[in-house]
Amino acid sequence: MAAPNALAVIEGLGLQGTFGCGVRDVPAAAFVHAYADYLKTNGKLEIPKWVDFVKTGRFKELSPLNPDWLYVRTAAIARHIYLKKGTGVGGFSKIYGGRHRNGVRRRHFKTASRGIIKYSLKQLQKLGVVDKDPKGRRFITSGGQQDLDRIAAQVKQKLTLKA
Numbered sequence: 001m002a003a004p005n006a007l008a009v010i011e012g013l014g015l016q017g018t019f020g021c022g023v024r025d026v027p028a029a030a031f032v033h034a035y036a037d038y039l040k041t042n043g044k045l046e047i048p049k050w051v052d053f054v055k056t057g058r059f060k061e062l063s064p065l066n067p068d069w070l071y072v073r074t075a076a077i078a079r080h081i082y083l084k085k086g087t088g089v090g091g092f093s094k095i096y097g098g099r100h101r102n103g104v105r106r107r108h109f110k111t112a113s114r115g116i117i118k119y120s121l122k123q124l125q126k127l128g129v130v131d132k133d134p135k136g137r138r139f140i141t142s143g144g145q146q147d148l149d150r151i152a153a154q155v156k157q158k159l160t161l162k163a
Helices: 008-011 028-042 070-085 089-095 114-127 142-162
Strands: 096-100 106-111 130-132 139-142
Touching: 008 070, 028 070, 028 142, 070 096, 070 139, 070 142, 089 114, 114 130, 139 142
Parallel strands: none
Antiparallel strands: 096 106, 130 139
């Protein structure tokens, strides 16, 4: 009896069109929300007490309105490290920074809160998704890459079913 080919096995699992799918192959917003839902349902991400009161940067007036904003921010950080390894806390604070309005004076760019970024990176490191190399740069681990690729494949499959 001949062994089944890989395509037949993939079709048997219901994963048509998702073989070899990565994070780059799906829209960013869809992936980030799917991974945030995964982090929330997984239950391994610890949510601190200050999450309801903290602002994401000194240029903000209010805390985020979405109650799951920390999951979304952590998922976005994981996606960004997947795409560009070596991004650190300073780089993320510039990415998530914004315009500080000074009333009648000129507006200036301000960086985002580094404490939130550090907390998210530590939680991702605790989950085994992100790790540090000897120079201190962060990268996605092989297990983390498998998780992100699996979720990307699920997102791609949902998007192809909608179309």
